[in-house]
Amino acid sequence: MLLSPVISKLAGKRVVLASASPRRQDILSNVGLRFEVVPSWFKETLDKSLFSAPHEYAVETAKQKALEVARRMHLKHLKTPDIVIGADTIVTLEDTILEKPLDKQDAYNMLSRLSGKEHSVFTGVVIVHCKSEDNQLATNITDFYEETKVKFANLSDELLWEYIDSGEPLDKAGGYGIQSLGGMLVECVHGDFLNVVGFPLNHFCKKLAEIYYPPSKSTIHRVKHDSIPYVESFENLSDAETDCSNQTVMHRENKEEKCCYSQCNKSVDSSQQHPAVRQNGIPKKTREDSKVPPKILDLLDGFKSSKALFVASKLKVFDKLKEKGALKAIEIADMINASIRGTERILDTCVALGLLEKTHQDYRNTKDANTFLASDGEFSLHGYINYSNDHLWPMFSHLESAVREETCQREKASHKTPGNSHDSVHCIAKNRKPCMNAMHEMLKITAQDLGSAFDLSKYGSACDLGGSTGALAHELVCLYPNMSINVFDLPEVIEHTPEFQNACMDTSRIKFTSGDFFEDELPQAELYILSRILHHLSDEQLNCILRKISDKCPKGQGALLVAEIVLDEEKKEPRGLLQSLSMSEGNQRSGSEYRRLLEKFGFNSVEIKITGNLLDAILATK
Numbered sequence: 001m002l003l004s005p006v007i008s009k010l011a012g013k014r015v016v017l018a019s020a021s022p023r024r025q026d027i028l029s030n031v032g033l034r035f036e037v038v039p040s041w042f043k044e045t046l047d048k049s050l051f052s053a054p055h056e057y058a059v060e061t062a063k064q065k066a067l068e069v070a071r072r073m074h075l076k077h078l079k080t081p082d083i084v085i086g087a088d089t090i091v092t093l094e095d096t097i098l099e100k101p102l103d104k105q106d107a108y109n110m111l112s113r114l115s116g117k118e119h120s121v122f123t124g125v126v127i128v129h130c131k132s133e134d135n136q137l138a139t140n141i142t143d144f145y146e147e148t149k150v151k152f153a154n155l156s157d158e159l160l161w162e163y164i165d166s167g168e169p170l171d172k173a174g175g176y177g178i179q180s181l182g183g184m185l186v187e188c189v190h191g192d193f194l195n196v197v198g199f200p201l202n203h204f205c206k207k208l209a210e211i212y213y214p215p216s217k218s219t220i221h222r223v224k225h226d227s228i229p230y231v232e233s234f235e236n237l238s239d240a241e242t243d244c245s246n247q248t249v250m251h252r253e254n255k256e257e258k259c260c261y262s263q264c265n266k267s268v269d270s271s272q273q274h275p276a277v278r279q280n281g282i283p284k285k286t287r288e289d290s291k292v293p294p295k296i297l298d299l300l301d302g303f304k305s306s307k308a309l310f311v312a313s314k315l316k317v318f319d320k321l322k323e324k325g326a327l328k329a330i331e332i333a334d335m336i337n338a339s340i341r342g343t344e345r346i347l348d349t350c351v352a353l354g355l356l357e358k359t360h361q362d363y364r365n366t367k368d369a370n371t372f373l374a375s376d377g378e379f380s381l382h383g384y385i386n387y388s389n390d391h392l393w394p395m396f397s398h399l400e401s402a403v404r405e406e407t408c409q410r411e412k413a414s415h416k417t418p419g420n421s422h423d424s425v426h427c428i429a430k431n432r433k434p435c436m437n438a439m440h441e442m443l444k445i446t447a448q449d450l451g452s453a454f455d456l457s458k459y460g461s462a463c464d465l466g467g468s469t470g471a472l473a474h475e476l477v478c479l480y481p482n483m484s485i486n487v488f489d490l491p492e493v494i495e496h497t498p499e500f501q502n503a504c505m506d507t508s509r510i511k512f513t514s515g516d517f518f519e520d521e522l523p524q525a526e527l528y529i530l531s532r533i534l535h536h537l538s539d540e541q542l543n544c545i546l547r548k549i550s551d552k553c554p555k556g557q558g559a560l561l562v563a564e565i566v567l568d569e570e571k572k573e574p575r576g577l578l579q580s581l582s583m584s585e586g587n588q589r590s591g592s593e594y595r596r597l598l599e600k601f602g603f604n605s606v607e608i609k610i611t612g613n614l615l616d617a618i619l620a621t622k
């Protein structure tokens with residue numbers, strides 16, 4: 001059995017991985033599976049003593065993780081996924097289950113127990129097929145587990161502590177990661193290596209093959225699932241045109257705790273199986289054909305969701321709830337000076353969008369709302385959301401004419417002549433403060449990943465060109481105790497920078513300089529930084545600034561750090577492309593395009609780090 005056709009059976013389906021593990025994401029995306037990641041909120045706290053074998057615990061945990069995500073997504077309008085994949089990996093030694101260590105001492109206790117011995121790694125995997133029927137969630141569950149035996153070498157305390165101090169053990173079952181430094185601890189492995197990494201890919205593909213290419217008279221292992229009650233309907237999980245004779249049972253999620261493990265395994269001649277499918281050789285449309293793909297439904301409604309978020313944020317709903325904990329609609333309406341019915345509607349929409357929680361009549365913020373949406377959240381996007389509402393939203397309403405006339409939407413929105421200023425790279429005067437605020441928030445979120453993408457400790461001085469409020473500079477001085485930074489920006493921007501500094505920040509190594517990077521001499525520095533500058537610039541502006549930086553970096557000395565969204569080579573990732581819709585002269589680029597551009601200016605060593613955050617990092621040296 002070739003594996004790719006099995007994976008391709010999932011193409012076009014809304015597949016969700018209910019796991020935040022980057023290792024599982026890598027394993028599945030490396031084989032071409034397209035999926036969304038929705039980490040489960042299920043707490044891994046099942047009572048282990050209730051399970052007669054460790055793998056049962058792993059399977060049950062995986063199942064609860066996947067079902068929690070399926071139910072949560074189903075509760076949000078139109079969000080029911082087709083398939084949710086859940087997985088849980090545990091390590092067992094002499095029948096004791098070792099999960100993720102709580103702290104360094106716990107990691108040491110685990111690893112020293114594993115030293116010199118063979119242990120088992122179990123991953124429980126659950127594939128939940130979901131359907132929304134009469135607004136209820138129907139699920140069909142397939143599960144399995146894989147065991148791999150791993151033998152550790154005899155490990156000295158010194159080696160163990162060195163490993164523990166690397167920080168790697170803390171988020172890993174058993175306290176080690178075989179795919180990275182932890183590989184050094186391992187003497188041998190019996191079984192599927194990827195199972196130890198966190199996902200038994202081979203067994204998963206075999207399971208998919210069983211589901212999508214079932215033998216004519218097979219018996220699919222059904223497991224007890226106490227929240228799946230009565231038999232509701234029969235659905236063939238294979239595609240309509242597949243010569244597939246197996247039908248499996250969908251279970252409707254229902255509060256009645258009835259169980260059913262039955263299934264129908266009729267072997268039917270495929271030509272007779274769907275008499276309604278073909279008529280005069282022309283495939284007849286099935287109900288499935290007319291089901292609008294969730295992606296399209298999401299896009300149709302996407303603008304409404306964005307606006308609901310913008311309005312809730314503007315009305316300070318998230319701030320009020322953060323301050324008070326839980327409030328009823330009528331109380332919020334009073335606080336935000338709005339109608340009760342209108343407030344109820346926006347609150348319920350925010351619940352459906354996963355931004356708020358509701359118990360009985362009480363609304364409260366989700367953890368993410370406290371962190372990202374409240375205006376005093378650690379990584380607040382409040383200013384960026386308001387900026388999106390007040391400036392980007394009106395700008396995007398000009399998209400059609402901007403496309404027809406090949407102009408920038410900002411120019412359309414402000415009735416300016418196309419391509420006629422460096423306003424494409426700096427905020428126009430009336431928007432300056434909100435724009436600086438929005439950029440400040442975005443950069444605060446991504447600055448740590450940018451600063452640590454490369455080891456910059458050898459650079460004693462840096463100049464952040466167009467560095468705005470100094471948000472990146474603050475992170476860099478924290479990360480690199482020997483670095484001083486000159487934030488260089490236009491005078492009208494530098495004038496506002498004191499409003500963005502706070503008392504807890506160490507500003508002793510940060511200096512703000514007014515200037516124009518096209519017109520003026522650049523300050524001398526060992527490291528130049530261009531964060532979100534290059535993609536705005538015309539070819540002429542690019543030549544000007546890159547030539548100037550290159551001249552300031554003699555061969556073997558100096559470097560340029562660029563922060564941008566780096567597009568994937570096939571240019572399929574939408575975020576950068578969506579952003580490019582608001583531009584005229586500039587360009588979003590892929591890694592190879594940035595490499596070619598920088599090489600033209602003598603930077604023949606170009607390293608690119610995709611950070612997984614809002615911006616990616618490129619380090620160019622000569």
Ligand SMILES: C[S@@+](CC[C@H](N)C(=O)[O-])C[C@H]1O[C@@H](n2cnc3c(N)ncnc32)[C@H](O)[C@@H]1O
Nearest residue numbers: 425426439466467468489490493516517531532
């Ligand atoms: C898109 S913002 C990026 C800000 C910041 N680097 C970031 O990543 O959030 C562009 C910045 O470049 C500054 N800028 C635009 N033209 C400039 C010029 N000719 N000389 C100096 N700074 C300029 C703007 O004022 C603005 O702060």
